[in-house]
Amino acid sequence: MIQRTREQFIHLFEKEPLIVVSPGRINLIGEHTDYNDGFVLPAAIDKKIVYAIALNNTQQCNAHAVFTQETVSFHLNDVKPTPGWINYLMGVVYQLQERGLPVQGFDCVVAGDIPVGAGMSSSAAVEGGLVAGLNHLFGYGLTRMEMALIGQQAEHTFPGVQCGIMDQFANLHGKKDQVIRLDCRSLEYEYFPFNFPGYKVVLCNSMVHHSLASSEYNVRRRQCEEGVKAIQVKHPAVQSLRDANMFMLEEVKEQLPAKVYDRCNYVIAEIQRVQDATVLLKQGNLSEFGQLMYDTHEGLSKLYEVSCPELDFLVSLSREREEVAGARVMGGGFGGCTINLVKTEKVDDFVAYIKSRYQDQYGKAPEVYVTTIEDGVTVKENVRENA
Known part of the structure; x- marks a missing residue:
């Protein structure tokens, strides 16, 4: 190129x-x-x-x-x-x-x-x-x-x-x-x-273009800011959701629209997951790292609502596969890819399975990218x- x-x-x-x-x-x-x-x-x-x-x-x-x-x-x-x-x-x-x-x-x-x-x-x-x-x-x-x-x-x-x-x-x-x-x-x-030589990072493209991502991205940002303003009434030192915890969020739950509460709930948990993930990387603990990825997907899908049926389906397929340590939607959401950690010797089997099942479900083949860092x-x- x-x-x-x-x-x-x-x-x-x-x-x-x-x-x-x-x-x-x-x-x-x-x-x-x-x-x-x-x-x-x-x-x-x-x-x-x-x-x-x-x-x-x-x-x-x-x-x-x-x-x-x-x-x-x-x-x-x-x-x-x-x-x-x-x-x-x-x-x-x-x-x-x-x-x-x-x-x-x-x-x-x-x-x-x-x-x-x-x-x-x-x-x-x-x-x-x-x-x-x-x-x-x-x-x-x-x-x-x-x-x-x-x-x-x-x-x-x-x-x-x-x-x-x-x-x-x-x-x-x-x-x-x-x-x-x-x-x-x-x-x-x-x-x-990223010292897991027996695993590859595999991206599965839902082929759904995330045209909603830009506008909805800005909506999510405003919802997070709304949650911060409510928390600041009781905790003025909180400048962003980085400073908040679940206890603070629960204190203001009744004052928040349900969607805003869900958005903040996801973000506070996700910030902690990144901290936990780096500890697991140092330990070489891939199975628990992978579980954090699945937890993230659940939050992105149910609480932050930036997934879509196609992405949820791809993650559900990955959960069925023993060679996959973890999977989730990646990026802004509303389409795009899932990211999967897949055993190297099973990548071809995984790709064939994903393509076949996705084709059966949605009538189109997903593009799959085996990447290196x-x-x-x-x-x-x-x-x-x-x-």
Whole structure:
């Protein structure tokens, strides 16, 4: 993919590009906790966005998307929210301009194999790849955390999704065969080895595109904030659900709409599950780790209500399989993938079973991705044929 993207860039723009490889991400546990100042446990994976990019000495930015075979341009004096995939690139450029960083025109080709809407955060990979490429070309000297925050702000201001920091953070900070516990309040983080050589991370795509995710995501965020405000009446020091506990929530249960209570109940429990999960990783205790994943799915489905029948069905199939240590819906929800920890020698059997049963139930075959945990965004100079 890297060579094809480079060749297409040279064909379109007649110069040698810089190559940036920007991965998607998984999140083993800790869903919808990031915007509640909680903990998450993500990792970068081998599904990726690839940029070929170079400066053009103008005020015009030209971007060709391989996945749509479309070339779009915008002027640096006219950067504003625009429908379509170019919105993510413009959001990054806008955030750089807002910080007073010099931006000049550039040409780029964008390719990738991250399935859109599957919960692997293709948008963060698009943002992270561009900010890393421009950081390199212009010599901004940005840290990886600064680049992650720029990507997050780009998502807030242009697509308008009030996401937490997890996706952009994992995209830029990933390390091969490591998961990262990120404290979404302090932004402190710690790497933990994902040391289960007999298991693979397998993603099963429900083929349901999570079109509801953006709008419902913002609804869930407001519901969590509503719960915090009620708790603050009795406990003024509580700034987010990170600071709350089940006792505090029970104290205000009668004042809360049932849905708001359920949302807060899930988040408070999930923040604790991430802490418990890292202890289990250190112990190498995969069976209890897997049970936490099933507990998370139950909460996401019943309390947070971001699952759907197709995702619940996929998780129920995984529960039937002895080779699966744990499974749950991953990402924003309303479609996308389940994440499964599957014995390596049984992956083929598992995939065949899932595809057959899902086809029988829904009349369509799910895509299945066997992933590996890889490094975060990588800038590659001097990429040549056969390099």
